Amino acid sequence: MKTIWKQSLLAAMSLVVPLSESLAGTADFTVQYQNYNAAGPSDDIIEAGIQVRNNTSAAIPLSSIVVRYWLTKNGASTVAPACWWWNAPSCSAISLTTGSASATGADQYVEIRFTSAAGSLAAGATTAPIDLGVTFGGATVNETDDYSYGNQTVPTDWSRITVHDAGSAPTGGLRGGTLPTGSTNPPPTDPPPPSNLAEFFDDFTYSGTGDAAFTNLWTVRTYAGGPGVSGATWSASNVSMVAEGSDRLMRLRASTNGTVAGTSHSEVLTQAQKFRFGTYATRMRFRDTPLSGTRVFADKYVETFFALTPYSSPSYSEQDYEYLPNGGWGQGNTPTMFLTSFDKNKTASPSARLGYSHDGWHTLVLHVRPTGNVYHIDGVERANHTSQFAPLINQFLDFQMWFIELGPSGGARTYFEDVDWVYFAKDAYLDTNTVNSKVSSLRSASIPRKDTVP
Known part of the structure; x- marks a missing residue:
């Protein structure tokens, strides 16, 4: 049964629910995935086509969610994500970051974020494909041991790429997909500026x-x-x-x-x-x-x-x-x-x-x-x-x-x-x-x- 996103309940409870938890359903979104680089599973690049479908009965602002792709860097010293296309070459409504993990098939994840300019995703609608690229500073990696890896060349429902509430802990706020087993380490929190700031x-x-x-x-x-x-x-x-x-x-x-x-x-x-x-x-x-x-x-x-x-x-x-x-x-x-x-x-x-x-x-x-x-x-x-x-x-x-x-x-x-x-x-x-x-x-x-x- 589909979960209905209850705005009034969210508003009422937002002050008492930890950021790492979600009041919404874990099946609110489905990711569709195709591997644009399926012919090269052992090279220096990942290229994934990622779409997000809204399974609820309400429009949801894309800026309220993030998408996480889980991978292993195989000893590479650089993990550099890039958006190569989303609605236009600029990807102007998307930003990317990375985090570390300790899970089966994942020691890193790439997080896709949306700005308010991305708008809302209507009930039952699916986003245009996001062309996500990840490079490794020229190092060769083995994609087949990545948790989120698949070799499908057409869009396919794929639970190994997850959707979360924006701002949640890496494994928190799950809104779609299945997490890898293990733990994650959130990015370090910056200390507050000193009072005598130079x-x-x-x-x-x-x-x-x-x-x-x-x-x-x-x-x-x-x-x-x-x-x-x-x-x-x-x-x-x-x-x-x-x-x-x-x-x-x-x-x-x-x-x-x-x-x-x-x-x-x-x-x-x-x-x-x-x-x-x-x-x-x-x-x-x-x-x-x-x-x-x-x-x-x-x-x-x-x-x-x-x-x-x-x-x-x-x-x-x-x-x-x-x-x-x-x-x-x-x-x-x-x-x-x-x-x-x-x-x-x-x-x-x-x-x-x-x-x-x-x-x-x-x-x-x-x-x-x-x-x-x-x-x-x-x-x-x-x-x-x-x-x-x-x-x-x-x-x-x-x-x-x-x-x-x-x-x-x-x-x-x-x-x-x-x-x-x-x-x-x-x-x-x-x-x-x-x-x-x-x-x-x-x-x-x-x-x-x-x-x-x-």
Whole structure:
């Protein structure tokens, strides 16, 4: 018999039922699964087609549930999930995370979460297929020992992929499917921020890059070298402070006329190399169209915010938000955001690709913990990379614009990005709303910059 989801009962009981328990039925949802990579059970990738059917008689917000795929990593050091399609290539209403387990056929699980933009799933309805990919940093794994594995190539009801209440413990809040036998370990809970939180904040209210307060904190690059088009210059004149209403912004530009001699990049990085674990955040405006000249899709360029050590360091690390408005790096002309954790001492660097436009203002929040790096855009988790890519030493904060390759020579064109503010909290992991509240409080107190990071 189908279980009817009783909204009034849920509302009445929500204050007394533990988060790990569910008032709803364990057969409210059925997962349908097909293996898109059934021909390769022993390779470096999982690709699963996952659909969710609502078995109740009421519409249910998808944001109230999560889906968990259970697997073994077979000794791989990286487990990197990605959504490759759901209603559109962007998967914009989905985020993914991973957790550890100790169960038959599972030492990891991948969790699929839905944002409010996913809407509700009508009674009796089934979602469009989610194309879930999991990669292992190039390592070969044996999928056949995964609890959730099946070799079916058509959608089939599959109890080994489970549905739970959003926010529940890994084995709690079961709404559909059958759990693996054993136990799971929830992700670690972050401690509350200390009362004497060490912070770095800059509102970029300077008169210009020659302002003494600016040069006390930041360096504008002028020396030659990579990344980008070999022989291009890194020009101090490509960095400026601009007014927008009552606000001031830092603007970075990159220009070209299609020749190396006519190409210039820009970079601004902190004077201090003192940022390691904590919350990195910035509000940036990415732009798909040029500041001047005609957009040339063959100009492949990068707008970026990141943290890094000197590349010459034996402990080199880097965590990147890299937006390619005209595509590139194998993406054709499709605008793509790359979220990447680099370590030159590792054979592979995990990277999530968001293949859609990010033109406009966005708040980027990166959590760098000893356990790994978690990338958020506008409050939604977009990538989660494991502990082997956590930095070993302190890093710089950095903004850049540079060309990967150039289009045909001809008229000059200048591309640009704007930065509203940047914020760092040492050894504290703040969500996007909390970061925005911190910035608003600093602005309300007329504090244009703050640096208490030792």
